[in-house]
Amino acid sequence: xxxxxxxxxxxxxxxxxxxxxxxxxxxxxxxxxxxxxxxxxxxxxxxxxxxxxxxxxxxxxxxxxxxxxxxxxxxxxxxxxxxxxxxxxxxxxxxxxxxxxxxxxxxxxxxxxxxxxxxxxxxxxxxxxxxxxxxxxxxxxxxxxxxxxxxxxxxxxxxxxxxxxxxxxxxxxxxxxxxxxxxxxxxxxxxxxxxxxxxxxxxxxxxxxxxxxxxx
Numbered sequence: 121x122x123x124x125x126x127x128x129x130x131x132x133x134x135x136x137x138x139x140x141x142x143x144x145x146x147x148x149x150x151x152x153x154x155x156x157x158x159x160x161x162x163x164x165x166x167x168x169x170x171x172x173x174x175x176x177x178x179x180x181x182x183x184x185x186x187x188x189x190x191x192x193x194x195x196x197x198x199x200x201x202x203x204x205x206x207x208x209x210x211x212x213x214x215x216x217x218x219x220x221x222x223x224x225x226x227x228x229x230x231x232x233x234x235x236x237x238x239x240x241x242x243x244x245x246x247x248x249x250x251x252x253x254x255x256x257x258x259x260x261x262x263x264x265x266x267x268x269x270x271x272x273x274x275x276x277x278x279x280x281x282x283x284x285x286x287x288x289x290x291x292x293x294x295x296x297x298x299x300x301x302x303x304x305x306x307x308x309x310x311x312x313x314x315x316x317x318x319x320x321x322x323x324x325x326x327x328x329x330x331x332x333x334x335x336x
Contacts, residue, residue: 129167134174136161141180141191149193178274194282196329202278203322207315209270213261214314218307220262230299241288251280285321
């Protein structure tokens with residue numbers, strides 16, 4: 121019974137710590153003070169260590185020699201690699217999605233962005249909508265193996281932790297154009313537009329990297 125209890129506590133700790141990472145209550149790059157975190161969660165260090173090991177396997181935390189466990193902070197190179205994965209997976213997903221998505225689902229995608237077409241944009245709300253847009257396409261593309269690959273890599277969560285690379289003023293029309301192509305059942309155009317949408321963000325990161333290198 122004690123083993124079952126430990127496993128249950130580890131799972132609970134995993135869920136709570138992951139939620140704290142998503143909400144950025146645990147700051148990327150900062151050391152996780154395990155004694156304090158265990159106290160805050162009302163558990164011992166043992167289930168917390170198990171939870172952190174699982175989160176480390178998911179690339180959400182990492183163990184740094186002489187620093188301890190920290191919330192994962194992604195380098196520009198790692199962000200580019202994440203975008204390479206997204207371009208490959210989401211490009212395929214949107215092509216499949218365009219062929220099978222119901223009219224209701226497509227309408228819901230457009231409705232996500234309706235509040236942002238005019239007026240001031242709340243960045244936090246826009247980021248959530250952006251995530252929902254991409255996740256819907258992946259989840260409902262009809263290829264569960266593709267969606268599971270995306271989920272197991274925590275790619276969408278990684279993107280959420282990274283935040284918006286470009287401002288909504290640049291990306292909102294791109295989203296609407298993708299939705300327009302989906303509505304027309306033009307799979308090739310939808311794929312091309314989505315890849316271009318992601319590659320623009322990737323190219324901005326590359327430009328930042330090369331620009332930083334020149335300044336040094």
